[in-house]
Amino acid sequence: MTEFFFNLTWLIPLFPLAAFALIVLWTNRNRLLSTWVAWIGIGLAWILGWTLFFLSGREAHSLTPPGGGHPVPLFSIPTGTTLLRLGFQVDTLTGLMLFMVPFVCLMIFIYSKGYMNYGREDVDPRYSRFFAYISLFACGMLGLVVSDNFVTLLIFWEVMGLCSYLLIGFWFDKSYKDPKRITPKQAGLKAFLTTRIGDALMLAGMLLLYSQTGTLTFREIFREETLHTLATSYAWGQVPWATLCAILIFGGAVGKSAQFPLHVWLPDAMEGPTPVSALIHAATMVSAGVYLVARTFPLFVAVEGGTQLAVVAFIGAFTAFLASTIAVAQNDIKRVLAYSTISQLGYMIAALGLGAYVAAVFHLITHAFFKALLFLGSGSVIHGVEHGHHHTHHHPSEGEGHGDEREFDANDMMNMGGLLRRMPTTGWTFIIGALALTGIFPWAGFWSKDEILADAWRVFTHGGEFGVSMGWGFFVWLLLTAAALLTAFYTGRQIFLTFAGRPRTEAAAHAPESVPSMTWPLVILAAFATVLGLFGTPWANRFYALIGHQAEVMGREIAHGEFNPTVAGISTLVALSGWLIAWLIYGRKPLLVPVDPLEKALGPLYRWLKNKWYFDELYMALIIRPAIALARACYTFDDKIVIDPIVDAVGRFGRWLSEWLKKAVDNPVVDGAVNGVGQVTAWLGEFMRATQTGQVQNYLLVAAVTVLLLLAMFLIRTWGTWSVWLAFLTG
């Protein structure tokens, strides 16, 4: 029975893909049908996904290395002397992802119906297309988590890249009065190109792996002897192949999971519809990067104390801190969440860099739920404010003036306030999500984040399993704890600015609660954000039981995360103080005008943070401008100095040659021959024409005469043997 369901794995990505095809090809005229097709597609994937999750949990003992996951081979591509075996697999890590991905996707799909204004007059004109895209997106993520090799993984990875481009730029016709503000079209392009850098690195890593091992299947690469070979053979100097490949593959994760220095695309990706933000930044795309590292973890730990883990840990921790600082100074409700996402992903990456495999995956799962909740909640808020704005726009009141001279931004928290009364369901679920995010006991974030911090502390005090030095442990712990403080602060700021106090605009005052198809997913996700952490408590860590053995290669075991009262205390204290500071600044005395008090207090630092550490400007100056300049230079060189003259010369020579040929060869010889043939043909035609009367009866007469002649010839030829012929006829 288990076997049977495992062999159905290939269906999981197929369901959303079929939904995509159906919508694009047939149902796109009918919005309701498209909605249902998408829902059914992801719903079936969800049912099958959970089935596989529970089955894989039950069969966990047989799905651990060295046997690896249950293979579901699809087909083989002959590549010269070897076969490239492509297929899917199920193991506990896949099962865990199948627990999270399709369910969160389903919630987002359901939410999308309301968000895209189904059944209202302002329904999105590309409504069906939206569902097609998100179905394809879900297909990409589901395919990615069930892949058992780098090839299919990369394919689905790129499918997601394509979908992120399409979805971030979904409102590609939108433009803003402010020329500096990034438009959805540009944002999509930015996301695509930025992640492309990581993808290129990852592809390089994959190719190197293939050149070294001759295979791209996880199962075969992660065999002990293969890993050992990789760890002990050197690319150059003292750099083993394993380290090089791991760092390159990590490049892909950096791009997809928006880690420093490729994090710049993610905040701008907020230009897409909010369900897309939830989909990209919670359930699917950014998780894919972390999943990639988790999936290829054996490669990362192949070399004892290698550079690769240090790189991972540093980038993760630094990103977590960097993003949380930027989030403090953002006013766009979704951008705050975006930076929060980057920061939380940094946590996971850092945890992986310390070898805290279980903690990272645990946080990945819990984070997906509460971040989806937060994004959908913010979408609900934006939606409400937009409708409130429309409401006031249709009934303009005399007292309200400032909405008209500048563009109204429904995403701006400064335009909100006091929404808890207007949108109770959204508000309370959002607050639950915020508590989970900031790591308040007993919500999910507390347990997962605490486990990461505890692991970091343990590395600092006891040393890591994979040769991670103690110093890294402390560095990571410090940065993550600081980030936790900032997280609590900006989350509190967000809550107080959005939901507390009094409405600062007419739009916020008239914002209605969202439709049930939007609020129900919020409630369900809130429930999960509350209880999910209880499955990962240090005393009964189900996650450890499930995936703890996944990373056990080269004879090493992953330590069981233990409860550390000191760390837990510190982090709780930090989180509470973050909330407290936020309350002191924004909650105690609610804002009445849209000016952040922090701006005055921090001065230049605020601007520094507000402008995201000037990363965009830096990249503009360091990379994009030089690249464009280089391209110009190449173009000039190409066109004006080298290529053009050569082309001209070749052209002139050709012309001269052809002139000469024409005079010397063509006119006398070829033309003469052609004309001669023509004349002969014409003459022959005139001659033969007489026989071609076009009269069928003429032809028939000729045929009859011919038959007669043949008959006569036959008779004459056999005259001597006439009797023989007769005998033949009669016999």
Place this chain on the structure above:
Amino acid sequence: MQVPLSWYLIVAAALFCIGLYGVLSRRNAIAILMGVELMLNAVNVNLLAFWRYGEVARGTLAGQVFAIIVITVAAAEAAVGLALVIAVYRARRTVDVEEVELMKL
């Protein structure tokens, strides 16, 4: 006393040659069609004569079946041929095969 087989065959040959003459020398498409019908009839006479004088002893029926199929083909040919004649006549007011020569240069 039976009629010898060769009598039938000679009558059929005569019928065939007369039909051939009609096909070769007539100008009117309908007349040509009639000549073709005569030739087909000659063939049928042959088929049935051979059936009667050869096949009956063996108990097979190929001659009759073949004759039936020839008649079928003749009917189809007449239907299509006459339809063509009508179409040509309607378009060009003639059924003279020598005047229907638009395709000729």
Place this chain on the structure above:
Amino acid sequence: MTLSVSHVIFVVLSATALVGALGVVLSRNLFRAALFLVLSFVGVAGLYILLEVEILAMIQLLIYVGAIAILIIFVIMVSRQLMSPQYRAWNQQRPGGAVVAVVLFAVLAFVLLSVTWPTAEAAVPQDAIARLGRALVAPDQFVLPFEVASVLLLVALVGAVVIAREK
């Protein structure tokens, strides 16, 4: 060689058929040519009866006389002004055609008369028609030609309608 009634009948019938055929190719008046054609068909049908294939004789009458000849007459009536004397009935190759036809007949007759043909000893079975019917639809005999012929008929029917329909 003794002559019997069947010889006489044969001569009469074949004379009918041949006279009819000659009438077809020699008469200027197309309507009369068509009637001669009918005469020829009737003569041939008589030959069939003499050959003891009554069913084919009846089919001959039904299809050739009842359908084909009538259709030909119909078309002749439609295009009746083409029978006026200003239209030439014969083309230039008439003498050539005549010579070819005569020579061909001579050769065929020569060959036919030189061969010793078998005589019909066996009697035609009583259930010949039933056997013919079964043979036409028996899978191991003629069902395929039969079906092909029916498809051909259908195609010809549709084609004739399409071709002859006024636009």
Place this chain on the structure above:
Amino acid sequence: MDILNFWVELGRVVGEWMASWGLPPWAVNLIADFIGVLILVVFGVMAVIIFTPMERKVIARMQDRPGPNRVWPYGLLQALADAIKMLTKEDIIPSKADRALHMLAPILVVIPALLIYAVLPWGPRLIGQDLNVGVLYVVAIGAIHILAVVIAGWGSDNKYALLSAFRTVNQLLAYEVPMVLSILAVVLLARTMSTQGIVEAQSVPYLIVTPIAGLIYLVCAMAEANRSPVDLLEADSEMVAGYMVEYSGMKFAMFFIAEYVNMFAVAILVSTLFLGGWKFFGLEDVAPVLAPLIVFGKSVLVIFCMLWFRATFPRLRFDHLVGFSWKFLVPLSLINLLLVALVVKIPVADSRLAPWVQGGAMLLASLVVMAATALLLNRAARRLKDAPALKRIVAVER
């Protein structure tokens, strides 16, 4: 001498009598055949004398008028008077007509009408020639009838006559198809093409077994025999008298005779194919001498029905007539043929029961098809009634 088997006995006795003169057998046969042909021809021609008065009287009664009543008795010898009148009339040939064809047509029209009598069964063993392709023969002979009418139309050098010839080809060919198909249904049921065999095979009259074929055949036969209301070939009000317009005197009489001979033949055929021929509840077995009377009685019944039709229905428009055949009768008869072909394949264990079971199934299926047809026609008629063009016409008429 067996009085109950009088006709067959009579033939035998006459044969023996002639043989006693010392004639060779083939001569006896020849003379006997000649006598038989003579009887049949005379009897066929007698149909005119019998049925002309009948038609005129019956229709007159239906139209509530006395009909011919001058020639004694009750005007029943009117036909004889007409014949004498016609024989004395001038024989006219149009000056530009094709004389030979003009003369040929009246002869050619009578011959096939009489030829049909060769295969009409009058009783057990009482038949001109029991051909094993009997019904096919009847249909084939019908083709010559068409030819004759066309020749008449062509050979008269008359506009109406020529139009009539065109109509002939159209109508008769159109109605030949469903006629052959319905005959084919009967042949499938009886498993023989011999008319005698078909009569013998009818334990139940085929009109009851396959009413669709019967009715279609009746309609087609009327069209073939050119009877009103489907006498579009000679429709007086449209084309004077059609192909007969230039014929007078004796030649017209030939056409006249042919029509009645044809009608009688058709009536006998209907009774043979669908009414059980000379069978009448076993009476034919008891007294074969009565068989011809049974056939005659049934035929008169059929002819009465034809007259009834004539008196009841107005004449059809020509395109309606042809369309009725191609669009209605042909599909229906094809369906019927399919039904029959399926039903005769119903396996019945007891071979004695087989005809009854198959007949019952056939009747049931026929009734279903007829009901469905009626339903469809009703639908079509209703749609037609709602058609705007028709509404306009109705409005104008009001």
